[in-house]
Amino acid sequence: MNIFSNLFKCKICDNTLKNTVLLPCGESICFHHTLNVRSIDCHSCHVKHLVPPNGFPHNKLLNILIDSNIQNFDMGEEYKDAMHSCSCLEKTLDEFEQFISKPNEYVNKFYDKLKHSVDLKREEVKFENEKKIESLFRDLNSFETDLIFNNSKKSEDIIEKLLKSYISQNEISHLFTTTAKRKLISVLKEKLLIKKDIIEDQIDESYLKLINDVKTYEKMSSDSAENFQLNHDCKLEIEKLKKLLHESLESLKVLKIDRVRFKKIRDDIDNGRSYLNLTIRKIKEGLMHKKGFDFESEQFNFPKIPQKNELGLKSLKNEGVIELVVNGLRARKQNGIKDDDIVYGEKVYINEIPFYAGMKFEKGKKGEVNCLACLYCSNEYDFSGIDVEYTMKLLHKEYPDMDIEKQITNTFKHFSDGFKRLITLDELIKKYSSEEEDQCILMIKIKVLKLHDRRVKKEKNLVCPKSLILVSLNFIPQLKRDFKNLNI
Numbered sequence: 001m002n003i004f005s006n007l008f009k010c011k012i013c014d015n016t017l018k019n020t021v022l023l024p025c026g027e028s029i030c031f032h033h034t035l036n037v038r039s040i041d042c043h044s045c046h047v048k049h050l051v052p053p054n055g056f057p058h059n060k061l062l063n064i065l066i067d068s069n070i071q072n073f074d075m076g077e078e079y080k081d082a083m084h085s086c087s088c089l090e091k092t093l094d095e096f097e098q099f100i101s102k103p104n105e106y107v108n109k110f111y112d113k114l115k116h117s118v119d120l121k122r123e124e125v126k127f128e129n130e131k132k133i134e135s136l137f138r139d140l141n142s143f144e145t146d147l148i149f150n151n152s153k154k155s156e157d158i159i160e161k162l163l164k165s166y167i168s169q170n171e172i173s174h175l176f177t178t179t180a181k182r183k184l185i186s187v188l189k190e191k192l193l194i195k196k197d198i199i200e201d202q203i204d205e206s207y208l209k210l211i212n213d214v215k216t217y218e219k220m221s222s223d224s225a226e227n228f229q230l231n232h233d234c235k236l237e238i239e240k241l242k243k244l245l246h247e248s249l250e251s252l253k254v255l256k257i258d259r260v261r262f263k264k265i266r267d268d269i270d271n272g273r274s275y276l277n278l279t280i281r282k283i284k285e286g287l288m289h290k291k292g293f294d295f296e297s298e299q300f301n302f303p304k305i306p307q308k309n310e311l312g313l314k315s316l317k318n319e320g321v322i323e324l325v326v327n328g329l330r331a332r333k334q335n336g337i338k339d340d341d342i343v344y345g346e347k348v349y350i351n352e353i354p355f356y357a358g359m360k361f362e363k364g365k366k367g368e369v370n371c372l373a374c375l376y377c378s379n380e381y382d383f384s385g386i387d388v389e390y391t392m393k394l395l396h397k398e399y400p401d402m403d404i405e406k407q408i409t410n411t412f413k414h415f416s417d418g419f420k421r422l423i424t425l426d427e428l429i430k431k432y433s434s435e436e437e438d439q440c441i442l443m444i445k446i447k448v449l450k451l452h453d454r455r456v457k458k459e460k461n462l463v464c465p466k467s468l469i470l471v472s473l474n475f476i477p478q479l480k481r482d483f484k485n486l487n488i
Contacts (some may be wrong), residue, residue, distance in 0.1 A: 008254070011043040020063055021056040023049050028059045077264035082252060085269040089245055092276050096238070099280065103225035107287060111218040119213065122207045126200060132305055133196045136162065140185050161187065165306035166195045182395075210301065217288065222286045234279060241272045264349040285421055290412065318448040320350035322375075324357040327439045328431050337361050337369050337425075350448055354378040357444050360419050366402045371428050372419035375444050386415065387449035394422060394432050395441040 009029045012044050019031040025045040034040060034056055040049045049056075099106050139162055143155045160172050167188070179187050230238075248265045324345035332341070345357040358374040373392050423431075432440040 005314055008062075012040075017062065017066055017322075020059040020066070022059040022481070023056060025049070028062055031055075031058070057151075076259060076262070078259045078266070079105070080250070082262045082266040085266045085273070086245060086248055089241070089269050089273045089276070092273055092280075093238075093242065093245070096280055100230055101289060102111065103228045105224060106284075107225045108222045110288070111214060111221070118207065118210050121302060122203060125203050125305060129196060129199050129203070130307050133192055134194055136166070137189060140188055143185070159188070167191050176475050185281045191275070199305065200301060205380060206302045210325075219287050219311070228283075236420065237275065237279070241276060244268060244272055262434045268462070283337060297422055320348060320352060320355075320446050322348045322355060322357040322444045322446065324359060324442040324444075326359050326442065327440055329425065329433050330435075330438050330441065332361055332426055333369070337363055350446055353448060355446060357442055358419075359442050361425060364424075369425035371423050371425055372423050373442055373444070374416060375446065376420040377415045388417075389447045390417075392420065392422065393445075394428070397441055 008017050009015065010020075010033075011027060012029050012033050017028060017030055017032070020028040020032050021034060022028055023040065023042055025042055025047060027044045029040065032050050038051055040051060041047075042049060071180060074301055075131045100469065137418050140159065143159055156176055158170060165171060168266065171191070172188075175187055175191075248269055251261065322345055324343065326343050341361040343359045347356060349355075354377070356376045358376060360372045360374065362371055362372065364370045375388070375390050375392075377386055377388065
């Protein structure tokens, strides 16, 4: 709202006055409205003015004021505050009139928005539940290797603390004592998925209850809106506010800087707007039966998602496990061992380095057949060495937690540590396989410690060996000495 802009608007075209002329009643209009017409209807006094033969006189002073851009004249902060208060009250009155004229429309919009908020809240809680479970899965994966290889009590304690919000302590303890370590993480994940589904069912139940409550209050509010009427006292107060706003705006049109007057206008308007807002609040509370109106500010009664214990867990970096299943053990014993009887597993990437597990069968000095295992790193990158710590174990498919007699822990700094003897074929068949499952499982736990001079392998240009150059230069002693000083 700008008083100056209103002052300098034409009452006919509602645009800024241009080349103004003065009507007999004192109103100013644009000159072009008087062309080719016999009379002008004044929109202010509603009188028809005949156009003189020489036209209406020009309003020179007003033209000068418009040309000097007086509408941008700064009347001070108090004036701006008063104008802002008037603008806010005018807007609130318009909203109030719309609300009073169509209370049902307001009720419908209010409850549509409320139901949408309930829908969003349900999806938000479900998403939070899903993300918590996914996070727990990642943390459990970090401990799987440690549980299988080391049977670590420390890992069990951390897992128990991690899951206590989802799975009871007694249930976790029972699982630790009755479940094979290789299956424990999978069983815990299944329990978490069951808990996740239970929480989602609770969320859906809460959602249905909330929606039913909202619909109940919506029906009550709609009935109230149908019979709503503004009482007489309230109507009188609203008329007083409209009159106050009109008088304040007229007072502000007086182009005289009076800070006390501006401040009084602002205070009166602000008090009137506070009363109007309070009135609107009471009317809405009556329509919404208070409870429905308060619904908007509530957090909605959805079940709380169990809080995950943040233990600062980090996945075991640079670690991994390779499993190699070797079949046909009895066939090898019956048919004999052929040369290069080696079984390799699939490629597994750890820290972007590809590793393979291998098992080799070969005859010993005394005629026995030995089973050897090897960890091999494929050098897809041109680095000079790799530090790896690894542990080998033999497992039985049906009895994964049986005592393992043969295991090797070692560190190598190249790409393979060679084949390590684990057991004889006879012992392997006796302890780690059955007639139904004629196989054994080789498991290797790997931890990459360090890479040396790692860089992507590039095509190498053929270069004459330094030794050959030196030999060819033996007969030139001076050149030989100079060449040795070169950094090649």
